Amino acid sequence: MQTSESIKPDRVKQPVLAERALAPLGGWHAHDWGVTLTLGQRKLALQAISNDILRLVLCDDSGHIPASTVAVLPDAVQSRAGRCAVEETDEEVTLRLESWTVRIDRQLGKFDVTDSRGSVTAAGMQLFSPATGGVGAVLQAAPATRFYGLGEEAGGLDKRHEAYTMWNSDVYAPHVPEIETLYVSIPFVIRFDAGVASGLFLDNPGKTKFDFRSRFPAYEVSAATGGFDCYLFAGPTLKDVISAYTRLTGRIELPPRWAMGYHQSRYSYETQDEVLALAHTFQDKEIPLDAIYLDIHYMDGYRVFTFDRNRFPNPQQMCDELRDMGINVVTIVDPGVKRDPEYHVYRDGIANDVFCKSVEGDIFIGDVWPGPSAFPDFTDDRVGRWWADQHDFYLQRGIRGIWNDMNEPAVFNETKTMDIEVMHRNNGYPRTHRELHNLYGMLMSKATYEGLAEKLGGERPFLLTRAGYSGVQRYAAVWTGDNRSFWEHMAMAIPMVLNMGMSGIAFGGPDVGGFAHHTTGELLARWTQMGAFFPFFRNHSALETLRQEPWSFGEDIEHIVRKYIRLRYRLLPYQYTLFREASETGVPIMRPLVLEYPDDPATYNLDDQFLVGCDILVAPVCRPDLRCRAVYLPAGTWVNYWTGEHLEGGRHVLVDAPLATLPLFVRAGSIIPVDLGESNRPGQLALEIYEGKAGEVGEGRLYEDDGLTFAYREGRYRDRQLTAEFHPDHVLVRANATHDGYGQADEECLIRMHWRDGTVSEAIGRGSSFEISLNRLA
Numbered sequence: 001m002q003t004s005e006s007i008k009p010d011r012v013k014q015p016v017l018a019e020r021a022l023a024p025l026g027g028w029h030a031h032d033w034g035v036t037l038t039l040g041q042r043k044l045a046l047q048a049i050s051n052d053i054l055r056l057v058l059c060d061d062s063g064h065i066p067a068s069t070v071a072v073l074p075d076a077v078q079s080r081a082g083r084c085a086v087e088e089t090d091e092e093v094t095l096r097l098e099s100w101t102v103r104i105d106r107q108l109g110k111f112d113v114t115d116s117r118g119s120v121t122a123a124g125m126q127l128f129s130p131a132t133g134g135v136g137a138v139l140q141a142a143p144a145t146r147f148y149g150l151g152e153e154a155g156g157l158d159k160r161h162e163a164y165t166m167w168n169s170d171v172y173a174p175h176v177p178e179i180e181t182l183y184v185s186i187p188f189v190i191r192f193d194a195g196v197a198s199g200l201f202l203d204n205p206g207k208t209k210f211d212f213r214s215r216f217p218a219y220e221v222s223a224a225t226g227g228f229d230c231y232l233f234a235g236p237t238l239k240d241v242i243s244a245y246t247r248l249t250g251r252i253e254l255p256p257r258w259a260m261g262y263h264q265s266r267y268s269y270e271t272q273d274e275v276l277a278l279a280h281t282f283q284d285k286e287i288p289l290d291a292i293y294l295d296i297h298y299m300d301g302y303r304v305f306t307f308d309r310n311r312f313p314n315p316q317q318m319c320d321e322l323r324d325m326g327i328n329v330v331t332i333v334d335p336g337v338k339r340d341p342e343y344h345v346y347r348d349g350i351a352n353d354v355f356c357k358s359v360e361g362d363i364f365i366g367d368v369w370p371g372p373s374a375f376p377d378f379t380d381d382r383v384g385r386w387w388a389d390q391h392d393f394y395l396q397r398g399i400r401g402i403w404n405d406m407n408e409p410a411v412f413n414e415t416k417t418m419d420i421e422v423m424h425r426n427n428g429y430p431r432t433h434r435e436l437h438n439l440y441g442m443l444m445s446k447a448t449y450e451g452l453a454e455k456l457g458g459e460r461p462f463l464l465t466r467a468g469y470s471g472v473q474r475y476a477a478v479w480t481g482d483n484r485s486f487w488e489h490m491a492m493a494i495p496m497v498l499n500m501g502m503s504g505i506a507f508g509g510p511d512v513g514g515f516a517h518h519t520t521g522e523l524l525a526r527w528t529q530m531g532a533f534f535p536f537f538r539n540h541s542a543l544e545t546l547r548q549e550p551w552s553f554g555e556d557i558e559h560i561v562r563k564y565i566r567l568r569y570r571l572l573p574y575q576y577t578l579f580r581e582a583s584e585t586g587v588p589i590m591r592p593l594v595l596e597y598p599d600d601p602a603t604y605n606l607d608d609q610f611l612v613g614c615d616i617l618v619a620p621v622c623r624p625d626l627r628c629r630a631v632y633l634p635a636g637t638w639v640n641y642w643t644g645e646h647l648e649g650g651r652h653v654l655v656d657a658p659l660a661t662l663p664l665f666v667r668a669g670s671i672i673p674v675d676l677g678e679s680n681r682p683g684q685l686a687l688e689i690y691e692g693k694a695g696e697v698g699e700g701r702l703y704e705d706d707g708l709t710f711a712y713r714e715g716r717y718r719d720r721q722l723t724a725e726f727h728p729d730h731v732l733v734r735a736n737a738t739h740d741g742y743g744q745a746d747e748e749c750l751i752r753m754h755w756r757d758g759t760v761s762e763a764i765g766r767g768s769s770f771e772i773s774l775n776r777l778a
């Protein structure tokens, strides 16, 4: 707790020391790959990676371009031969580098970057050396410019007037709007000016800052250590920018279907009997469940890659029994390996020289759950493989899902992390922890994911992580760490996960119900309603908090929670298709309205409601005792999911929201693939069609595969374009298989046409492609 003493007059900050601009422009030099500029004493290289990606990177002291971090996919930065044309005046130099134009003020060293369409990607950008060291850039913006992205941060959707520090941190509390660092660092921002978007990624895994406050409306990005390696992304749309950023840093892999279902966790389910009883309760109560998590109590003295034999006498038998019920086990795995000469993993780690060390060669030991522990140096691929091999322990017992926690890395000391002077191996290019801090968690996930992918014999791994850096989406889903059972935290999860999605992390979600503090029945009901529409859907709570399994607050709440978990499964074919789309394009599953309605200013900072794909609109109730809420419906016609009422958009509507009802809307004209079985085992497929205007053609997509293996990569999937042609008295529904490598040839699909008047007509579509006409009921 802080008192007023923290703002005592003598505590005011020292005046900021003068910074030095990198100026003037000394000259330039064209190469076959791009151009180098001399700015002050430094050289800045410009590489046109593609029409929509331009790299600006400060050369090192010997004039070389530093290597990219692991965030960047090696294939993505094969720069093309950089044809460059130059025009000069006394004041300015204009470089045309492929499709990019860079206009530089000779004296100030400031430059504007425009893309092939003439849109400004960076305005008045000026590099500078802060007096405190490192390097930064100031960029101009307009007062109305919006900023999105930046991964997992507290606060609202639009980051204007805020400032963030990228330094992965174990923040148990407080998750408040003014907290500037959390567990994940994504130094990528999207700027958005009146419908036109562009992006900037600063590839530096040390401490970086994004400040949209101090120089408003200009903004600043800076790095405390290391170089300035920055990518600019052209729009014009938000989706274009996200797509370009994820082309550079990668997209989510399609997870197994079970990873998209409902997951139950607790710190901790402490015994084998408790876990089995939990699973049976779900079964008895007919609440579908895909995974149970084992938190740190499953281990022997918190030693990773062990089971406590008293609590879990036969993990294999437990996993087999659960698997028969369709439930997977996910075990927590932290990076800290207990310093214990009688512990085989520690001994093996010493023998193989895998742990992080100081430059003098002393192993870094930090306190975490097991007490003094050593930390594998994941910056060395050899260590990553060693770590991956330890997972045989879980795989042999039937465990397929892994949960990486405390991987900022968290250490129970004053700095909350590893000594910044630890010298990482970095595959032969040693760097201090200070320079690589933000990579630690991602590299742990990379090692784990790649190991599991290799060992699972064709099955898709599921990995969850707390910490990460740009590119982490390639390996793991991300949950938002230790929130609390506060209504405010439920509300904050919306902009947080929306911005994660716009930063490449399409598979994310908070602890549903809240982790710390005590939930209430009402909060659990409301949060489950919302969580059912987030990409990652896990209920998790902390030691000594009130229990928050679906039945913990009596039958009425249980009924509501069951209803929404089942709804999640009902809509899984729709969600599954969106996961596939995210893996192909990077466009997130859960979307802010601005992504689909960029010309509507009412959406620019709208973060108490969201879209799933572009057809479902969710407006959660994030206050207690509220039984109605205002919902903004964007342009078009929207159908109230519960009442069938058609409402014209472009306005706010007041919607009834009794506790059992989540305000939920479907776009008129949409085709939503659903699973009528509403359970964790695939059931009868149906298409729910919501009447659009006569003359309109509704469009949808349905992607299917085995939900478990990588066979889809060999073409074993079915992808269908769906259309619904609306006529005054009938609708013509077509399914057209654009790829037909999965499923039965004569498979049946129920078609349910929801007419505007509330009536529903049904028909059966057979096979992969079909065409069916359904008449309006008399």
Ligand code: GLC
Binding pocket: 266, 267, 295, 296, 332, 405, 406, 466, 481, 482, 515, 540, 542
């Ligand atoms: C951390 C995690 C939390 C977990 C706990 C015990 O606080 O964020 O999810 O339950 O550690 O492992």
